[in-house]
Amino acid sequence: MDHGLAQVVVRHTHRVPVPPSSGSGRQGEVAARQLDAALMTVGFKLSAELLELLAGLPEETVAETGRSTLRTVAAMVGDHVRHNVYFRDFPANVPDTFDFWMSCVVDALADPAARAGTLDQLSEGVVNLLTLPAYGTYQHAYEEMLAAHDELIPAAGDRVTVLHAGGPLEDEAGALYLALAGSTTPLGEDRLADLRILAGACADGPQPEAIPVRENRAVVNRARLESGCPLLLDTVTDVLRLACSLSEGDVTLREPTRFKALSRPVRRALLAGLDAVVEASPAKLTDVPAYREPWKRLGERLHPHEYPRWPHAAAVFEVARGERRVRSVDSHVEELLERGRVAEAAELLASAPGRLYRALDRLLRSAPDQQQRDAVVAAALRTAGQVSGRVVLSVREHLHNRDAKSGRRRVFVNRAGGGWVADDTRAPVPAPEREALIAALDAETARRLPDPGHLLVDPEMLDVALPLSGRAAPSGLGVLPRGSLSRVEGELLRFFVYWKERGRTTDYDLSAVMLDDAFDTLAWLSWTSLTEVEGEHSGDITEAPHGASEFIDLRLGAVRGTYLVPEVDVYAGEGFDEVAESFFGFMLREAEQRGRPFEPRTVRLKSDLRGPGRVALPLAFVRGADGWHAKWLHVYLKGDPARNTVEGNRLTVGALLRAALEHESLTIRHFVDLLADRADSVTLWDGTTLPEGPVTFLGLTRPEGLHPDSRVLTPENLRDAIPA
Known part of the structure; x- marks a missing residue:
């Protein structure tokens, strides 16, 4: 089995590819149950159908499938790394901020190597915390932190994500390829990378009837070029995007690409395709001026003057150089x-x-x-x-x-x-x-919109926004598109951020700010305010060569004000697009559950942090008459080149949140209203009884027991709801 391909399928579909049974009885039953138990420790489980199918496979096949699946879901929830905390007992015994700083000074004075420098700073009246040996780096091993915490007590509200049975890997990968390549909405960077993997594996198989998104077409064309298949081109910009993909550049054309030297067969393929597009429609030359500079740089790699048999391709570069004028x-x-x-x-x-x-x-x-x-x-x-x-x-x-x-x-x-x-x-x-x-x-x-037949709707899905852009929802688990609103239930809300620097010392800071009805700041939790009425901060970590985590624990019932906004600030070092890895998330649990700072089965959201700017605002929490709701933002603010803090961002964050809440996104509720007249019936699902026949189901997760001919739309494939 191609484990990389299988992991892509599991991430996108929550389906585990299963090879056909060899009729070997129930050799895999024990291994399948062991896998189910292991999955439950990270908040996943096998569906009854999948458990039964795995039980009928050889034990070694189940074990191999299990190892790959466990690695995949652990990464999905953020449990593939070790999450340590500065304060070993967090959220217990977090000190007052000033007392903690003073203890770091006392420790520095007791350290012969740091004493002189600390005394010099004290004489000047200002101490740089980063010069204190006890500040900003873990003071205990990960194993010591684990030993300080009790086991998590399971609760009925813990997250359980069901993994469903898939068919053979080739079929599952082919279906996912058709869905991603034929998507009517742009894909984010991570999904484009997955599409490239799938396109390479599926180049010789069935192809989508249409590839409406140009970035997707560039990725597919690269796979087709590498496998010797005809290219899919209908604009000159399709060729430019393909060239960017071949040079590992930005197929969205937002960022400049440094074009690599191209082999002669590749140059011929690009020029021939370009020539055919312009010959069929000379008006397509009017698209060239919009990307004049990239075209000029690409011309230096393609050498169109060496191929006089393709004069229409040469015309593209004449327009780019200003030698031929066309009016757009x-x-x-x-x-x-x-x-x-x-x-x-x-x-x-x-x-x-x-x-x-x-x-x-x-x-x-x-x-x-x-x-x-x-x-x-x-x-x-x-x-x-x-x-x-x-x-x-x-x-x-x-x-x-x-x-x-x-x-x-x-x-x-x-x-x-x-x-x-x-x-x-x-x-x-x-x-x-x-x-x-x-x-x-x-x-x-x-x-x-297609006729829905019996429309079955989970009410929790009604306020989920339609994903109308590629970055409306970054990769992760439990992530909803920008503009969505979802209920938040639980006594304790815990934010977390993890980052691992690539080449420079990098300091990310997790903060949470509380705002009133007028979007004015009431209080915050951060490295400058470790404790408040609402909760505690796990302590500031200032470098992450091996990865680092910060947490904020909040008692929702104690939160002042109307709005609660978590943010991740780049204080120093590499940005979100530069680090080796970074992600944000939150957990929900009850007070009596205890457990480690990071418990994967209590994670409700894990969202990759990949974006411009130096301040990340993944979402905000809004108090309403019926409790707290999450408003999904997925926004990055420019911030300052260094030393971003929650205090410095207060006005900007308040203004952005106000504007975001005033904007009304199109949601699934809108689709349901449009479909109501065409549906045979519309049912709001109560979470228990399922119809016997096929339905069109809209929900946050796919329930077990749906008729196999049902059409299912969850956040993982919500893009399929957008009509062509």
């Missing part, structure tokens, strides 16, 4: 808008419906009279069927948030997750046009 649609549109000819601009953009839809807000605000506004709406309605489902839904969400409410602030989140806030100074979109477009977009979305 965007420049023509800008000229028309400057002259007030909005209706003509809309008609021109109708030839590229996606661009038209992305420009609707501006066109409607710019139109000088009702006749031109009507023309914009007419162009949008006429081309609605040609626009991707993701763009239809994105514009629908945008228009919903463009009502006449005053005083709003806009929160911007780019494709990499970088976020910022600004005042919304735009004029409102005229209400009649806004309402007409919303109705039309809802009708278009409903038209594209």
Whole structure:
């Protein structure tokens, strides 16, 4: 078995590939039950069907499958590393901050090597904590920390994630490949990396009918090129993205790629593909100026002048160098808008419906009279069927948030997750046009959705946001798309962060800030405030050559204010995109459970930290009339180059949270409303009884006992809900 491929399948689908039974009786029964017991220690278990299938396999096959599966789920939950804490007894016996600092000074004065330097600092009235030997590094071994804690007492509320039975690995990998390659929404970096693995393994097998996302197409084309299959190209930018992939660069074209030297067969394949695209549609040359510099650098590697039989490919580089002028649609549109000819601009953009839809807000605000506004709406309605489902839904969400409410602030989140806030100074979109477009977009979305039959919905899924962007939900366990809202139940809430530096000393700081109704700061827990009424901080770790963890323990009933925001600050060293590994998460447990600081079966979220900026805001917690809810943010703030602290970020975090809460995301509730008229029936699942026949199920996890012909949508494959 290809364990790397199997691990990709388990991570994405929560299905364990199982080879066909060889009819060997129940040789694997003991090993299968041992695997089930081991999985339960990290919050997973085998479904009844999977347990039965494994029992019928040879013992060595079950053992091999078990080792691979355990490694995979341990990494999914963050249990593949050792989580130590500075204060060995955390959350017990955490000292007052000032008392702790003074104890570090006393220890330094007792250390002959540090005494003189510490005395010099004391004489000046300021002591740098980082110079004190007892500060910032673990003072005990991991095993000593374990010995200081009682065993976790199991509770009914502990997380149990069920792993379901899959078919042979080849079938499971092929199905996942088709789903990822054919996704209607962009994938994050980790999922693109998994798609590359799958594309290489499935290049000779069935292919998706369409690959609508360009980044996905670049990854698939690389696998096809390496396996000698024809390339899938219909724009010149497809070739540029493929070249970036071949050079291990950024296929999203956000970051510049240093192109590698390419072999002659690869150069011929790229130039031939480029020539065919331009020959079939010379207008495609208008896409070149948008990426003029990358094209010029790529031309230095492809040497198009050596291949005169492909003159149309050479024309691409002539445009990039400015030797041939082409006028882009965007420049023509800008000229028309400057002259007030909005209706003509809309008609021109109708030839590229996606661009038209992305420009609707501006066109409607710019139109000088009702006749031109009507023309914009007419162009949008006429081309609605040609626009991707993701763009239809994105514009629908945008228009919903463009009502006449005053005083709003806009929160911007780019494709990499970088976020910022600004005042919304735009004029409102005229209400009649806004309402007409919303109705039309809802009708278009409903038209594209498949008939659901019996629609079975877990109520916990209703407020989950639709994943309309690639970074709407980073990789991890229990992660929901940006904008989602989910209930939080438990007495104790524990945040954790883990990081491992790659080449430089790196200090990450975990903090939590409490805000009132007006988003003003009430208190915080961090390395500068180790204890508060609400809870305790596990202690500051300032370097992580072998990995380091920090924790914050909170008693939800004691939290002051309305909002609770965890954040991870880069105080010094490598950023989130530079470290070898970094992730954030939270656990929920009852007070009497005790246990180690990190208990995998109490983990509700483990989210990879990979993004720009120096301050990460994975989510926020909001107190409502019915208790606490998590609001999923997945945002990275720019911060300062060094020494970011929760105190320094208070105003920015408050402003961003306010803007994020004002923005209303499209959720599963919206889909359920659209499907209600077409469904045979709609049932809110009570968590117990399941229908006997097939259903379309929407829920946070797949329940055992669903009819095998059911369509199941969970956060792991929610992208499949977005129509093409």
